[in-house]
Amino acid sequence: MSDTKTQGQKLExxxxxxxxxxxEKASDDFIAKSFxxxxxxxxxxxxxxxxxxxxxxxxxxAIAAGFKSLSSLTASKSKLKPGDRVYHINRKKSxxxxxxxxxxxxxxxxxxxxxxxxxxxxxxxxxxxxxxxLAFFKTHYYGGLKKYQWLTIxxxxxxxxxxxxxxxxxxxxGESDDDPVFNITDLLPHLAREQMQKKMSEAVTGEGLNLLxxxxxxxxxxxKEKVKLNILSMLNKKYGIVEEDFQSxxxxxxxxxxxxxxxxxxxxxxxxxxxxxxxxxxALRAVLEIDTPQRxxxxxxxxxEEIGSMGNTGAQSNLLQDFLxxxxxxxxxxxxxxxxxxxxxxxxxxxxxxxxxVDPNYDSVFEKRNATYLGRGIVLQKFTGSRGKYDASDxxxxxxxxxxxxxxxxxxxWQSGELxxxxxxxxxxxxxxxxxxxxxxxxxxxxxxxxxxxxxITSKVDIYTTYKAYxxxxxxx
Numbered sequence: 001m002s003d004t005k006t007q008g009q010k011l012e013x014x015x016x017x018x019x020x021x022x023x024e025k026a027s028d029d030f031i032a033k034s035f036x037x038x039x040x041x042x043x044x045x046x047x048x049x050x051x052x053x054x055x056x057x058x059x060x061x062a063i064a065a066g067f068k069s070l071s072s073l074t075a076s077k078s079k080l081k082p083g084d085r086v087y088h089i090n091r092k093k094s095x096x097x098x099x100x101x102x103x104x105x106x107x108x109x110x111x112x113x114x115x116x117x118x119x120x121x122x123x124x125x126x127x128x129x130x131x132x133x134l135a136f137f138k139t140h141y142y143g144g145l146k147k148y149q150w151l152t153i154x155x156x157x158x159x160x161x162x163x164x165x166x167x168x169x170x171x172x173x174g175e176s177d178d179d180p181v182f183n184i185t186d187l188l189p190h191l192a193r194e195q196m197q198k199k200m201s202e203a204v205t206g207e208g209l210n211l212l213x214x215x216x217x218x219x220x221x222x223x224k225e226k227v228k229l230n231i232l233s234m235l236n237k238k239y240g241i242v243e244e245d246f247q248s249x250x251x252x253x254x255x256x257x258x259x260x261x262x263x264x265x266x267x268x269x270x271x272x273x274x275x276x277x278x279x280x281x282x283a284l285r286a287v288l289e290i291d292t293p294q295r296x297x298x299x300x301x302x303x304x305e306e307i308g309s310m311g312n313t314g315a316q317s318n319l320l321q322d323f324l325x326x327x328x329x330x331x332x333x334x335x336x337x338x339x340x341x342x343x344x345x346x347x348x349x350x351x352x353x354x355x356x357x358v359d360p361n362y363d364s365v366f367e368k369r370n371a372t373y374l375g376r377g378i379v380l381q382k383f384t385g386s387r388g389k390y391d392a393s394d395x396x397x398x399x400x401x402x403x404x405x406x407x408x409x410x411x412x413x414w415q416s417g418e419l420x421x422x423x424x425x426x427x428x429x430x431x432x433x434x435x436x437x438x439x440x441x442x443x444x445x446x447x448x449x450x451x452x453x454x455x456x457i458t459s460k461v462d463i464y465t466t467y468k469a470y471x472x473x474x475x476x477x
Contacts, residue, residue, distance in 0.1 A: 019376045019415045022461040023267070034464035038269055041281055041463060042259040045271050046175075049254045050158050051093045051303045051313075054116040054277065058284055058301065062087045062097055065288040070326055080331040083292040088323050093303040094313040096323040097287050099474075101296040105328045106339045108346025109296040110476050111439065112287060113430055114280035114353065115305030115315070118273035119143035119452050121150060121184075121209055121253035127246055128213075130228040137211040139253060143306030147204040149453050154181035155211065159251035161241055169239045174256040181256045183212045211253060255454040262457055268374070269463065274456040276305065279352035279445040282467035290474050296327070297474040305353075305430055315430035321437070345438040348399070350473055351431035352466075355379045356419050357447035365424045370417055372447040374459040377413035378466045380404070381443035384419065386426025393431035395442040403442055406476055412469045415447075444469070 005013075023031070048054035062085075070088040073080070080086065080100050087097040094116070098109070120142050127137040141147065156174025163169060174181045186204075187195055195203050217226030218233060235241050259271030269278075280301055287299035304314035311317065324343055329335040358371045372379045382400055385392025407414050419427050434441045446466050449457040 019373070020413050021375050022377055022413050022459075022465060023375055025413065026461060030464070031461065034460045035266070037464045037467060038460045041278075042269060042271065044281055045259040045269075045273065045277060048116075048277065049156075049273055050120075050252050051117045052160065052250075053158065054280065055089060055092055055095050055301070058095055058097070059087070059089055061284065061288060067097060067288070070323070073330060074326065078330065080327060086327060086330075088326075090317075090319050091313050094317075094319055095301045096319060097284065097299040097301075098323070098327060099287060099290055099293060099297045100327070100331065101293040103295050105296055105324070105331055106342040106346070107295065108343055108348065109298050109324070110293070110474055111298045111300055111320075111347055111349035111434070112283035112352050112470050112473065113300040113302070113315070113320075113349055113434060113441075114283050114351075114445075115276045115302050115309075115430055116280050117143070117303050117306050118275060118277070119145040119306055121155075121211075123211075123246065123249065123251040123253070125247050127251075128228055128231065128243060130225040133217065133227055134215050135213040135227045135231045137213060137253075138207075139209045139211060141206055141209060142252075143452070145452050146200070147206065147209060148186075148200060150209065151184050151186040151204065153183070153454060154256040155183060155253050156181060156256040157251055158254055159249060161239070161245050161251070162248040163241060163245050169241060171239065171251065182253070184209050185212060257455070267461075268457050268459055270455050270457045272454050272456070274458055275354045275448055275451050276352070276445070278448065278456075278458050278463060279354060279466065282463065283350075283352045283470050285467055286470035286474055290471060293474050294477045298323075302430055309430055309433055315433040320434075341438075347439045348402075348476060349431075349434050349439050349441040350403070350444040350470065351393070351429045351434065351441050352470065353429040353431075353443055353445045354448045354451065355381055355417055355443075355445060356451055357449045359449055365420050367418075367421045371420075372415055372417035374447055374449065374457075375461055376415040376447070377462060378407070378415070378469045379443075379445055379447055380414055380416045381418060381445075382416065384426065384428050384431060384443055386428075387423055390426075391428050391432065393429070393435045393441060393443070395431075396440065399440040399442055402476075403444065403473070406472060407469060410468075410472045412472060413465055414469070417447075 048057045067085040067087045082102045084100045089095050121139045122142050124138040158172050161169045214231050218230040255272040262268035262270040283299050287297050302315040304311050309315040325340050355372045357374045358366045383392045383394040431441045431443050446462050
């Protein structure tokens with residue numbers, strides 16, 4: 001059969017770059033595996049709505065995969081060898097996992113780095129109060145969220161309370177079918193004329209995000225705040241806490257709904273906290289499942305990214321350096337700071353974080369030639385930051401080329417893009433903090449619709465493709 005393509009059509013195929021839709025290109029087997037992978041992902045997402053819960057679930061998975069804690073290896077003075085699997089949990093809110101490779105650690109390691117915190121609502125330290133015979137919690141929102149999205153939806157309370165005697169109480173209320181849920185009320189439209197004339201950013205205030213708790217009064221005429229006392233009495237009976245214990249508590253308000261399939265075709269996953277757990281979960285799975293790599297493979301899971309990566313559990317802490325220093329000491333005959341510095345400068349990292357998918361309902365904020373889309377594969381984001389690349393990590397052409405070739409050679413469908421038009425805003429990731437250590441780093445994650453909302457949406461084939469891509473990256477020499 002003769003070739004009917006014109007010379008121009010052949011030249012187009014040879015020279016032009018076109019993004020690919022995975023649904024059109026993938027085999028039935030690939031799509032089936034994508035759906036299967038996302039069933040486990042949804043289960044994990046439901047079990048890990050906070051950074052503490054993600055860390056606990058990750059540790060369970062690591063132990064089941066044969067990983068041993070760094071502290072136990074250090075105590076026993078065990079020497080690490082290729083194929084050994086080691087992890088470290090940092091203050092129950094961040095973690096590092098590694099599979100030791102054949103190459104010396106001083107040559108560098110391959111890192112998949114993601115954050116496991118998400119926008120949410122926290123309780124203030126003196127949260128409980130009563131007003132008009134209703135009990136409420138005062139709150140302080142965490143991260144970049146649209147406050148109005150959190151009104152009138154079912155909410156759950158997750159977290160830890162350290163009591164006066166030093167003991168800890170773990171709390172999850174609102175997830176079981178027989179649990180109560182909580183709510184932040186909104187004004188009825190009949191009386192909202194003034195509210196609806198305000199800008200969206202001003203119509204709901206931070207101080208107005210008060211969580212409704214109950215309305216039954218304690219039966220004692222001598223008590224002034226009867227509903228508040230009744231709530232405290234219930235909490236005391238169930239958890240043994242008193243009001244002062246809220247001072248040493250970390251209680252987070254999160255959506256009570258579970259992750260669900262989205263669409264008639266069930267092609268998408270909808271759920272809370274997918275930024276950035278939709279990247280953290282595939283990264284964790286990739287490192288837990290690989291055999292002995294050439295270069296040591298590391299999965300870094302950090303906290304506090306949504307508020308600047310500060311603190312001793314964030315990406316600006318010494319977590320990664322301390323972990324690498326320890327595994328160098330357990331792998332080599334002697335440790336030196338020069339070996340750690342050499343390891344960092346020779347390391348390569350994918351900053352596993354999400355990007356904004358084009359939403360046709362709001363397409364005016366996207367520059368479509370350089371935007372990302374659901375279903376077109378893992379996203380390579382050369383630079384982040386806002387407007388004039390402020391606070392950006394801008395990956396080198398060489399490292400982008402290396403990752404691009406790796407993915408092409410392994411049939412990983414990918415796309416590239418940035419977060420909206422140049423002057424519309426922007427955002428950051430943990431990439432810049434890794435780059436400051438001398439690590440070659442590229443943002444590489446998944447496109448998301450409705451990012452930072454209580455119900456974010458991702459594509460199942462993008463999730464599975466990203467998992468495959470992260471596994472391939474672990475084999476990079």
